[in-house]
Amino acid sequence: MLVLGAERLRLDMNRLLALLFHQGVLDEQFLQLQQLQDEDSPNFVSEVVNIYFHESEKLLRNLRALLLDREFSDYKKMGLHLNQFMGSSSSIGAKRIRNVCVAFRAASEQNNRAGCLRALEVLEHEYCYLKNKLHELFQIEQQRMLAAGVRYPMHH
């Protein structure tokens, strides 16, 4: 009974992941993270994703602050923030966020403030979507682990 429940939850997880892949929200880099999880760092994926959330929120705040500044002109600094955002997003496989960052950076390189603001809004939207979905994913995983009575998720 328990095992059946765990199996059902595992299927749920796979379905959610498949959806996110299909939507282009995540890419195979996320699977890389899952493969990196092992006995030595059993919560690697959630640990890394939490760092990502923390860093991303900081970056989004900074970007917004930069753009809302009336005398804003520091496109270079914005470019640096975006580079970091791109780097970290691609590192966890947040494909769609990365793509928005690329567009954002293109706008900032052209000193296109309106384009930047639009891109920022899309970015924030994408970020919220990813965050919700990943939270959902981790919740299912937690339930699955409880149901299966195993400490470490097996991804193979």
Next chain:
Amino acid sequence: MASAYKEAASVPEQFPVGLKVLVVDDDVLCLRILEQMLRKCMYSVTTCSQATVALNLLRERKGFFDIVLSDVHMPDMDGFKLLELVGLEMDLPVIMMSGDDRTSLVLKGIKHGACDYLIKPIRTEELKNIWQHIVRKRCTVSKEHELSGSLEDNDQQKQGNDESEYASCVNEGSDGMLRTLKKRKDSKDEEDTELENDDPSTSKKPRVVWSVELHQQFVTAVNQLGIDKAVPKRILELMNVPGLTRENVASHLQKFRLYLKRLSGVSQTHGGLPGSYCAPLEPNPKMGTLGRFDIQALAASGQVPPQTLAALHAELFNRPTGTVVFPAMDQSALLQASMPVSKGTTIDQNVAYGQPLMKCTSNVLKHFPQNFTSADSVHSGLGTWSAKSPVKISASDNLNGLGGQNGSGMMNVMHQQTQQIRRPHEQQQKQSTIPETSRTINVQPSCLVVPSPSSANFQAGNSLVSANQSRSLSGSSDIDYSLLLHQSHNPPLGTGRSQDTELKHASVIGGLSCDSYSSTSGHLQGQGMPKNTAFFGRATPIPSHLYVDETGTAIANGNQDKMYGEITGNRIKQEPSMNFSENARGGIPMLQRISPNDLMSVFHE
């Protein structure tokens, strides 16, 4: 770490295991992911979120890291700046990484000497392979050094007084060497001092830390003068930094030249790129103009005394900025010119070096010499070796298997040398042990198969003793090996470890394989060179003993009385640290010194 070493020792095929990687990235997320990935690849990872901290770490622990992975965009220091400084100061392979995949950026990385440029997201598969850059770097470095001789000569001729001073010091022989060694003992990083042979008086001066700013000033000055016309004195004048001495500048200039040479090597290998990208000094003219600008600004603000200004202006007008680019082209032309001469051997050796590398324990491999160079290779080799080998000894006690044997091989020579040094006047006693030596050797199949080497051996044994005076490089490897054998008859210096030494030593001898020996014997006879007799059946011990031999020879060439202080000094200093990770960078030079003949016999297996 310890477990990684055990693994490395027991499974020598797994070379990259335990490789020391420094990761620098301001992004904590990437840092964490990379750490985990590298850990999965069995590398030993150190992470650092600030470039300046990383640079300090690299400076403090020279020779500790094998490779550096660095992000491009970092707030405190540009990744390219870090790359340049690392390339300048320690010649480590540096891999750049960035989420930014623009071609211009990748090209900038290559121009600055990055051995690879990874675009984020980085995959574990890409990291698994990074050890190749370490091996490749060693290969090119050894190739470079073959070529560097002629280049150096050329440079020195151009340099006039300053450089001939340096040359004469090198030729001065044992006295000069002693001073360099003493100097090395004082300094923390042997790499830095390796090139400081230019003037023995440097030893009294405090070490100069070449900060980013100071280096920038230096580069500006060099560019103003033109790299081939830049002599330390002029640079010093141009830099006008209080407390900086001509010697400091001379040493840095030499490193800078080597760095440029390396860069031009890089651009040569990337021959497919357009010419403008290849010019290794391309960014420097900019700095040159900057420097010019600064001087004019200074002049305007009246901060520079009129005489200096006059001198500076003379410099500026006599030397067009364009000259900055040409020296590099000269160098590459020279490189190419000297290519055909040594081409055959170079290629052979590259192939040859590559082969045994794979068979060695990571323990040995990861410590290829950083700068095992031309004229002062003996000096630098000695410095490195004597500084590090005591640590290696401590480590080998805790290791079993091949790694341990290597260590004990080192140990034996070490003791051997120490003993020789200890009793420089007891050569008679040494002579009396030589018959013993040859007896031991006769137990080996080598002497049964090839009778002649045993006599060569005997002579060699004598010649080693005389090598104290003669400084002859002709001492064959037999000498040292034989001494290595009779080593077990003499109590080693460190009595606490004496038993280990003997045991491990025995196991080395036991490791001889008759089968492979017979396959090598053809070579031996074909070559008719006694040098090859110290050759063993197993792949892994071979390099170690060859190395040991080489080192032994090298040391025998030095002034041993004077070496003593050096070795024991370091022993005492370093033994308690028992630092595995730092053990014996000295263990590596052998790989470059293995002669093609020896390697051929490796292939026979």
